[in-house]
Amino acid sequence: MHDKTLTQLAAALQNGELSSRELTTHYLQRIEKTDATLNSFISVTTEQALSQADAADKARANGKTSLLNGVPLALKDIFCTQGVKTSCGSKMLDNFIAPYNATVVEKLNDAGGVTLGKTNMDEFAMGSSNENSHYGPVKNPWDLSAVPGGSSGGSAAAVAAGLTPAAFGTDTGGSIRQPASFCGITGLKPTYGRVSRYGIIAYASSLDQAGPMARTAEDCAHLLNVIAGHDTRDSTSVARVVPDYAESLNAPLSGLKIGLPVEYFGDGLDPDVEKAVREAVKVYESLGASVREVSLPHTHYAIPAYYVIAPAEASSNLSRYDGVRFGHRCKNPEDLIDLYKRSRDEGFGDEVKRRILIGTHTLSEGFFDAYYKKAQQVRRLIRQDFLNAFEDVDVLMGPASPTPAFDLGAKKDPVSMYLQDIYTIAVNLAGIPGMSVPAGFVGDRPVGLQILGTHFAEAQLLNVAHQFQKATDWHHKRPAFAEETA
Amino acid sequence: MQWETVIGLEVHVQLATKSKIFSGASTAFGAEPNSQACAVDLGMPGVLPVLNEQAVAMAVQFGLAVHADIPEVSVFDRKNYFYPDLPKGYQTSQMYHPIVGPGEVEITLDDDTVKHVRIHHAHLEEDAGKSLHEDYHGMTGIDLNRAGTPLLEIVSEPDMRSAKEAAAYLKAIHSIVTYLGISDGNMAEGSMRCDVNVSVRPVGQATFGTRAEIKNVNSFRFVERAIAFEVERQIELIEDGGTVVQETRLFDPERDETRSMRTKEEANDYRYFPCPDLLPVVLDQAYVDHLREALPELPADKRERFQSELGLSAYDANVLSASRSMAEFFEEVKDVCGDAKQAANWVQGEFSGALNRENLSIEQSPINARQLGELISRVIDDTINGKAAKEVFQALWNNQGKNADEVIEAKGLKQMTDTGAIEAMIDEVIADSPAQVAQYCDAEPEKRGKMIGYFVGQVMKASRGTANPQQVNKLLKEKLDAKL
Numbered sequence: 004m005h006d007k008t009l010t011q012l013a014a015a016l017q018n019g020e021l022s023s024r025e026l027t028t029h030y031l032q033r034i035e036k037t038d039a040t041l042n043s044f045i046s047v048t049t050e051q052a053l054s055q056a057d058a059a060d061k062a063r064a065n066g067k068t069s070l071l072n073g074v075p076l077a078l079k080d081i082f083c084t085q086g087v088k089t090s091c092g093s094k095m096l097d098n099f100i101a102p103y104n105a106t107v108v109e110k111l112n113d114a115g116g117v118t119l120g121k122t123n124m125d126e127f128a129m130g131s132s133n134e135n136s137h138y139g140p141v142k143n144p145w146d147l148s149a150v151p152g153g154s155s156g157g158s159a160a161a162v163a164a165g166l167t168p169a170a171f172g173t174d175t176g177g178s179i180r181q182p183a184s185f186c187g188i189t190g191l192k193p194t195y196g197r198v199s200r201y202g203i204i205a206y207a208s209s210l211d212q213a214g215p216m217a218r219t220a221e222d223c224a225h226l227l228n229v230i231a232g233h234d235t236r237d238s239t240s241v242a243r244v245v246p247d248y249a250e251s252l253n254a255p256l257s258g259l260k261i262g263l264p265v266e267y268f269g270d271g272l273d274p275d276v277e278k279a280v281r282e283a284v285k286v287y288e289s290l291g292a293s294v295r296e297v298s299l300p301h302t303h304y305a306i307p308a309y310y311v312i313a314p315a316e317a318s319s320n321l322s323r324y325d326g327v328r329f330g331h332r333c334k335n336p337e338d339l340i341d342l343y344k345r346s347r348d349e350g351f352g353d354e355v356k357r358r359i360l361i362g363t364h365t366l367s368e369g370f371f372d373a374y375y376k377k378a379q380q381v382r383r384l385i386r387q388d389f390l391n392a393f394e395d396v397d398v399l400m401g402p403a404s405p406t407p408a409f410d411l412g413a414k415k416d417p418v419s420m421y422l423q424d425i426y427t428i429a430v431n432l433a434g435i436p437g438m439s440v441p442a443g444f445v446g447d448r449p450v451g452l453q454i455l456g457t458h459f460a461e462a463q464l465l466n467v468a469h470q471f472q473k474a475t476d477w478h479h480k481r482p483a484f485a486e487e488t489a
Numbered sequence: 490m491q492w493e494t495v496i497g498l499e500v501h502v503q504l505a506t507k508s509k510i511f512s513g514a515s516t517a518f519g520a521e522p523n524s525q526a527c528a529v530d531l532g533m534p535g536v537l538p539v540l541n542e543q544a545v546a547m548a549v550q551f552g553l554a555v556h557a558d559i560p561e562v563s564v565f566d567r568k569n570y571f572y573p574d575l576p577k578g579y580q581t582s583q584m585y586h587p588i589v590g591p592g593e594v595e596i597t598l599d600d601d602t603v604k605h606v607r608i609h610h611a612h613l614e615e616d617a618g619k620s621l622h623e624d625y626h627g628m629t630g631i632d633l634n635r636a637g638t639p640l641l642e643i644v645s646e647p648d649m650r651s652a653k654e655a656a657a658y659l660k661a662i663h664s665i666v667t668y669l670g671i672s673d674g675n676m677a678e679g680s681m682r683c684d685v686n687v688s689v690r691p692v693g694q695a696t697f698g699t700r701a702e703i704k705n706v707n708s709f710r711f712v713e714r715a716i717a718f719e720v721e722r723q724i725e726l727i728e729d730g731g732t733v734v735q736e737t738r739l740f741d742p743e744r745d746e747t748r749s750m751r752t753k754e755e756a757n758d759y760r761y762f763p764c765p766d767l768l769p770v771v772l773d774q775a776y777v778d779h780l781r782e783a784l785p786e787l788p789a790d791k792r793e794r795f796q797s798e799l800g801l802s803a804y805d806a807n808v809l810s811a812s813r814s815m816a817e818f819f820e821e822v823k824d825v826c827g828d829a830k831q832a833a834n835w836v837q838g839e840f841s842g843a844l845n846r847e848n849l850s851i852e853q854s855p856i857n858a859r860q861l862g863e864l865i866s867r868v869i870d871d872t873i874n875g876k877a878a879k880e881v882f883q884a885l886w887n888n889q890g891k892n893a894d895e896v897i898e899a900k901g902l903k904q905m906t907d908t909g910a911i912e913a914m915i916d917e918v919i920a921d922s923p924a925q926v927a928q929y930c931d932a933e934p935e936k937r938g939k940m941i942g943y944f945v946g947q948v949m950k951a952s953r954g955t956a957n958p959q960q961v962n963k964l965l966k967e968k969l970d971a972k973l
Contacts, residue, residue: 083535096534103528105535202535208765237537238768316765319567322578323532327631343571366569366760375762 004029005165006481009074009222012168016063016073023063023073027056027117030075034119034166037484040147043161045080045138046088047120055117062115070225072115077170079158080121081128082213083202084108091204092124092136092154095324095331095350105202106234107171107213114229119167123157126352127321128175128206130154131423132414133182135354140411143185144482145447149408152182158216159186165485169217169226173203175210176309177403177427180439183216184403184451187441189468189478190216191223194458195434196241198227199234205320207313208239210431219478220440220468224248227461243459251462252469257291259467260396266302267401267426267453279443279450280402286474287400287467297396299388304381305429306421311365311378312432317355318362324350357417386433393457398467400454402426403439407448426453436461440468441477449477490728491692494720495700496655496685497647498712500662501640502672503616503680504547510615510639511538511581518678522632526618530637532576537766540565544639545770546780547671548588548613551641553781554665555608557592565613565767569760574618574631582642584761587612588770594645594665595789596657601803606658607646614640635679641671647686647697652716656709659683660811663709664788668813676708683712687719688733698723699733703747706740715740719747791816799829808837814851818858825862828869835865839882856885864893876954877902905956908964911948914956915964918947919972930973941965 004026007015015021031049038044052075059073083089083101085108090096104112111118125135133141133156141156143149144164151160155172159182162170172179174192183190191214198213205211215226228249233242261284268277284294326332326346333345351359365374392399405425414420430437435458442452452471456464472478509516512529529536552559564586567579589611596604618633643662649655663681666672673680683706688698701723706715718740723733737756738747786794788810795806809819815836823832840861844854864885868878881896890896897903905911919926922944929940941962948961 083533089534091534099534101535102533201537204534205766236539238539239537239766315762319569319579319760319762322569322571323534323576325571325573325578327573328531328576329533339573363760366762368758368760371760371762 005033005168005485007168008218009168010219010225013070013074013225017068017070023056023059023075023117024053026073027052027075027119030119030167037164038166040142041144041160041164041166042139042141043123043151043157043164043166044077044120045090045092045123045157048087048118051087052117052119055112059115059117067115069114071111071229073117074115074169075117075119075167076111077119077122077158077161077167078108079124079155079170079172081124081173081204082108082121082171083204084118084121087121089121089204090137091128092126092138093350093352093355094137096204097137097331099329101202103202106199106236107230108202110230116229122155122161122170125154125156126355127204127317128154128173128178128211129317129354129358131177131181131420132409132411133157134411135352137352142411143408143448144484145187145449146408147484148410149448150185150411152185152404152408154178154182155190155216156182159183159188159190162186162188162216162218163482163485165481169215169222171213171226171230172216173206173211173213174427174431175206175212175313176431177424179214179216180403180427180437180451180453181424183439184453185408185449187449187451187477187480187482188216188218189220189223189438189440189472190214191227191438191461191464192430192436193227193231193461194241194436195431196239197436197459197461198230199232199237199240201234201236205316207316208320209316210309210313212431219472220438220465221249221252221472223438224252224465224469227465231461246462248462248465251466254466255291256287256467256470259287259290259292259398261287261292261294262297262392262396262399263294264299264302264392264399264401265296266299271405271422271425272402273406273445275445276402276404276406276450279445280400280452283442283452283471283475284400286471290470290474295396297392297399299385299392299429301381301384301388302429305385305432306425308378308381308385309424309428309432310361310421311374312382314358314362315366315375316362318359318366321351321355321359326350354417382432385429389429389433389435389455389457397463398454398456398460400452403451403453407445407450430455434458436464438464438468440471441480442475443477444480449480492689492720492724493692493694494650494652494716495647495688495690495697496649496652496716498645498649498655498658498686499684500643500659501682501684502551502643502662502666502674504544504639504641505670505672506541506543506547506639508541509637510541510544510613512637514637516638520634522621522630522634524634526633526636530576530633532578538581538764540767540770541639544613545588545772547639547669548611548641549772549777549780550669550671550784551611551643551666552589552592553777553784554669554787555589555592555594557608557611558590559772559777560586560588560590561772562586563588563612563770563772565764565770566761567764570757572617573629574620574633574636576618576633576636580615580617581764581767582614583612586769594658594661596654596661597792597807598657599653601807604654606648606654606661609644609646611641611643614642616640647688652713652720655685655716656713659709659712661788664811664813668785668787670785670813679707682707685712685715685719687716687723689720689723689727699735701733701735701747702737703740704737704750711740711742714742714745715747718745722747785813788816799823801829801833805833805837809833812851818851821858822862822865825859826865826869828865831865831869832862835861839879843882843886855888856882860885860892867893867897871904871906871957873897873902873904874954874958877904901953902955905952906960908960911952911956911961912964914948914951915944915961915968918944918951919968922947926969926972929969937969941969944969
């Protein structure tokens, strides 16, 4: 059952071949059996999932036809879910039961989706390996000694291991695309403003964006159909018509102009990753696409600019965790300052503290112009790089990450971890959509092909990814781990 | 040495929107603590602000009323600091691109001269909650009902030179915002709060002295008292060889003094940066024009019209235009009775006196403008005399009748206009007062005018006050003079 894609499962539910309860029970059992090893879930909401499944079966009997009705899903533990612990991977929110649903959750509920649970993640979405979680690291199902990537590592691992047909993640600097790449699944970061951020615990508000993680581009198209759209509760969500993303999946690619940014194939790129990516590009040529090199000249400024802007916003966004109204509060505070200091010291992990400190510093009087303002100027240049490139080509392609998944514990120094996101971060600064699609292996560790489009070009990206998946079978490869526990 | 005081004000006006500036929660005052704070106001993880359009419109209306520039784009910034009643750990405000640019307010001083005070800018921001320190046995209670209430912070230039000017400025702002209906202006409930920047300098010196900012000055009276104290403190300090330090001071109305809260060195670094959750506010010209057209007549215009069209004195025009409710009340009274001067006298005299005595606002008055206007009409058309009118006013005030005519009828206060009846009473009084008549006749002619008062009094008494005093006077004089 768990070999099937979300699209296939949805069809089986629709045909009456199986019920949502059967399907949900199957996945809950798989989680029960294997997740002690993987640690991809922080919370498994068994009872709620079964009652949602029963409700979906009943709704189907009463004529409900929405594609997602009865389909099991998992949510990164950053989406507020009413009545369910929403920890954001942090000790700070270990006791936080969200009193309301994120818009994404509301839309999934309305569509009849079944939530299996909340997946593991780097604390407050800050990390590229899922090792910064209060709930412990997640293991990569392809190789249990490797990281699954981050920050949406739990979602990626759970999909790859067949513990859920699909999951939702968020991507602030690559947090959907990099773990999708490391775990050999398909992940989409939509255009900034395409999906409501309401109810998604904020890391860096001007960069955060939620998106689907699943086996195929087709699955992602169906999921994006449900969650995309304007939300009056999020002023930065865009009021723009949402197309049917599944409709254009089969458009032919003849005449497609692909750009390869030279900066994405330079020093630091693992030669085997490069080889896999170039092979994938050849597949596109065989499908009728033309390929040329392009330049994104400000690429090397992306990481420094990101590590000014994201921590600045984070330092402010995370001020609300002060031990006063919700979240962790230290025992026996002596006074207000002691309450603040100890609650935050005890509640936040090292990487979160590091970014709060960076952000607090760069926003300080006397430093603001040199850091924050300058970084915003760089951000505009980076955006312009992409817009210039998209005047000549339709999509950009390159690796999602310079290396395949690295070993757990391999990256001790924060800067080497930050450099992991060299190909993904500029995309968030520019606000454009991006995908990672399975495109081969280095040894037994997957490689992801990154596909980028201009603002609101999700339909085109999904079409381009789907055509690749029709021509290749990388996305059908399953880790041995998933088979052993079948 | 002669000293000059330099004052600038920052006035926080609570805007009278139905819901909060970034959430749908109610802004009503006085509800159970924390009953009007939704997830957004509580700063729950994941919530986002959505700007209240009504708050924007109100801010723009204020800007237009003070002839300010309205920039096309304004931006919300985050002001970061930790405080228990500040749920998000930052206040959403406007630091670099406020919604209202430079403008100007007219103030009227005691001698009826007019002075212009420049507005530096006005910006929108959210209010914080309240920390409650009493009744919690050494703990602090947090009430977040007020958190997220829209505030317009109006920052003046340092253009005021005395406590009286500062109070007049604050009154002018109060008058403008209540005229516009963008705030209830209720200072006791904190709808208007004021921080005062004060410095002194020797007369003739061009540069400003070092200023102190006084917080928590929440009434017209306190503004004057806080400034008076602070000016004296600074002058004494300098004359004793000290220097004023830039600091924030708190006004304590109970002890009538200001106390140091924190010096410049202890000030927070607020780490302002543009709020990434809110888009820049872009106002197109049509929107601004539409609000401009809908502006009501403002105090300065009303004051001018009351003088030029209605012929009121500068003083009367100023008093009657001070608040929108006063001006509207007066104008309705005037329209009903048709006589602006009589209306002005009654509204400022009997009516305001009664309100003050019972400490009521115009809205709470037991007598409405129509009732007062009709009462004045009955004086004008001689149905009742002035003395009876006061009695009718009191009866209406005490709810003893629906309108003036009903009271006049019920109390029999209608002026006697029947000459025969009055003459009969006069004859009776003259017949009953032979001694006084003799005195009158013996008196020097120029003293008789005064002596006639006794007879008038007797006749008025006999008529139970309903006779027309002028008529009585005239007839008495004829009859008495006939006896000479």
